[in-house]
Each structure stands twice: as structure tokens, then as C-alpha cells.
Amino acid sequence: MASLDHLETPIPLINLDRLDANLGRMIRGAQRHQVGLRVHFKSFKCASLAKYLQTQGIRSFLCATLNEAEILVDAGIQDLLLANQVVGLNKAKRLVDLGKQADLSTCVDCPAHVEELIQALANQESRLGVFIEINVGMDRCGIETGEEALALARLIEKEPRLRLRGLQAYDGHLQGREETPERESLCRAGLDKAQVIRDHLGREGFVVEVVSGAGTSTWETVASHPVTTEIQPGSFLLMDAQYNRLRPEFQVSLTVMGTILGSRAGRYILDVGSKAISQDFTKPFVVDHPHEEVVKLNEEHTIVRFEGPPPRVGERRYLISGHCCATMNLHRRVAVHRSGKLEAIWPIEASGLYG
Ligand SMILES: Cc1ncc(COP(=O)(O)O)c(C=O)c1O
Numbered sequence: 001m002a003s004l005d006h007l008e009t010p011i012p013l014i015n016l017d018r019l020d021a022n023l024g025r026m027i028r029g030a031q032r033h034q035v036g037l038r039v040h041f042k043s044f045k046c047a048s049l050a051k052y053l054q055t056q057g058i059r060s061f062l063c064a065t066l067n068e069a070e071i072l073v074d075a076g077i078q079d080l081l082l083a084n085q086v087v088g089l090n091k092a093k094r095l096v097d098l099g100k101q102a103d104l105s106t107c108v109d110c111p112a113h114v115e116e117l118i119q120a121l122a123n124q125e126s127r128l129g130v131f132i133e134i135n136v137g138m139d140r141c142g143i144e145t146g147e148e149a150l151a152l153a154r155l156i157e158k159e160p161r162l163r164l165r166g167l168q169a170y171d172g173h174l175q176g177r178e179e180t181p182e183r184e185s186l187c188r189a190g191l192d193k194a195q196v197i198r199d200h201l202g203r204e205g206f207v208v209e210v211v212s213g214a215g216t217s218t219w220e221t222v223a224s225h226p227v228t229t230e231i232q233p234g235s236f237l238l239m240d241a242q243y244n245r246l247r248p249e250f251q252v253s254l255t256v257m258g259t260i261l262g263s264r265a266g267r268y269i270l271d272v273g274s275k276a277i278s279q280d281f282t283k284p285f286v287v288d289h290p291h292e293e294v295v296k297l298n299e300e301h302t303i304v305r306f307e308g309p310p311p312r313v314g315e316r317r318y319l320i321s322g323h324c325c326a327t328m329n330l331h332r333r334v335a336v337h338r339s340g341k342l343e344a345i346w347p348i349e350a351s352g353l354y355g
Pocket of ligand 1: 040172233234235236
């Protein structure tokens, strides 16, 4: 097997041994709390990785966009939730096409969403699942009350090709926060709200099979709440500098390999810029070089401050990104390795695609 040395930089690398360890940890955690595990595809956007996860026992996937859903269905994924509202008749028709090939659900939070799905389903041999999204505190999308949920459930019921599957209760506002008692109580309060809404629907005869939520940060609080039936994290597989601080029990498996272009006066320049690594949440870190600190990213360069003897031109460095999902979105391919031995180069089919 080839080493990574001959690869041209900058290039993202995934350490499969570490990814396996993260996956095993999350699978065991979900089993311990008796909830399902739905892995978020938007964190890696790579069909080969989704197929690899399938071989490791993952059957359910979440995605953020229609493009991602199309790529996953093409890859043979059968159990899929699009965690967003799909708006526009053309997009709704793309969704309906996918519903002919896979067990696909989407989110709604107002009657217009359901009405458009019904319009797109006219004369089509397709079925779609529907999740009602609840605002559990993120203040982005989502309904607030049991009455709103009931109105949507009644509308969904009118179209036999739509089926109310569950409630979407993602707590994105809590993902970047430290695990404090305050965060725990905010997280539980959001899920209590989901429980009230689920019970309201139940009293009116609507069975809610699934209540789905959580990210990498809050997975365990969410999994331990009685209303939760499945968790939907994604970043735990690859990890980044922010999650490494918040959830150090998961290992960073994604790095971006760069090459030193030159050095002077206590700083060196790496060929990894903001077009090759994300600094969304925090600046990237240099792996295994504690005396080297990223100062600044330009588009094609990273400036790193160092102590001690200057590194050689051409030396390699590995950076931990400031946000793994955004980093995968910057590249078209990723090198996959075990213990530094290259296993494959995988395309990142959904990177740079929106909508
Ligand atoms: C709807 C939804 N669910 C789950 C997640 C996964 O979160 P994480 O990347 O923290 O694992 C995200 C992330 O943005 C999300 O938007």
C-alpha cells in the first residue's frame, strides 16, 4: 500500500482507524440508550463513506439538501430523512422522484410545505414520509405548539401518499456550548416541548413513531430523554478543533495535509489556505507540533508561528480544521488511510452543491 508522501497538497485525509473508533463509540452509546442512530451525511458529503458506514451497520441517514438526498439514493441508501423544508414545485418534484426509489422523509413546519408536496405527488406512484419540525430553542425553523402540529397532521392525513412519520427536534443552538448544567436543562426543556407536542398528537389519534434530534455535542443528553427515539449526529465521525474541545472522547479523523512553502523570522507558510480548510468556529491546529500556532489564513496560505529551528521547505504538516463539515465542502476528493498507508481516494460528490 502506498504511503501518503506522494500525494499533492493541500488534500483532506481521513484516518479510517479513528473513524471506526468514533463510529463504534456512537453505535454503542445509541444501543446503551436504546435509540436509533441516523448519521448526518452533510458532515462528509461523500457517497463512498456512506457506503462504508453501511458495511459497518449504519442503515439510516440524514441529509441537509436535495442534492445530498439524490447522491445518497444513487448510492443505494434506502432510509433517508431530509432535515429541511423543500420549497418550490421543481424541488418538490425531485423529492417525489426520490420517493419512488427509497424510503424518504422530509420536514415541514407550515401548511404551504404540505400543500406543495401534495401538488407534486399528483398522479405519481410515489410515497413520502413527513416529519414535523419543532423549534426546540434554535429559533430557526419549526412549529411551537401542539395545535400547529395537529393542523399539519390533519393536512398530511388527507393525502394517502404522505405519511406522518415523526418529529424533527434538532438542538443546533446548543452544539457549540460547553456541557454545563444550564446547557443540559435547555436541552431537556426543548425535548419536553417535543414530548408535549407528541402527546397532543397522540390524544388526537396520530401516532408519532420517531422523535429525532441531537448533534455530536448533545447526543447523550438527547438520547437519554424519554421522548427521543433516534439521534442524528454527523461530526463525531470526522471531528474538528471545536468538537475536539467539547467532545474529546471522539478522535479527530479528518486532517488537511499541507506542505511548507518557506519560513522566516519565526513563522512559516503552509500551502493550505481558507479555500482548503474551514475556520468557521475556530482557527485550525497543527497536529503533533505544540509549539506551532496558526496565526492567519489567506486564500492559499496559512501563516504559522513557531519556536525553535526552522522547518525545511517541503516538510509536511497536518491541520485539524475549524469545522469538519465546511472543510469537506471545500474539496472534491479525500484520501483515506489507515496508519498512514493510503487505502483509497474517494470523490466528495456533494461538495459545493447547494439546494
Ligand atoms: C438538522 C441537523 N441535525 C444534526 C446535525 C448534526 O450535528 P453535528 O454536526 O453536531 O453532529 C446538524 C448539524 O448541523 C443538523 O443541522
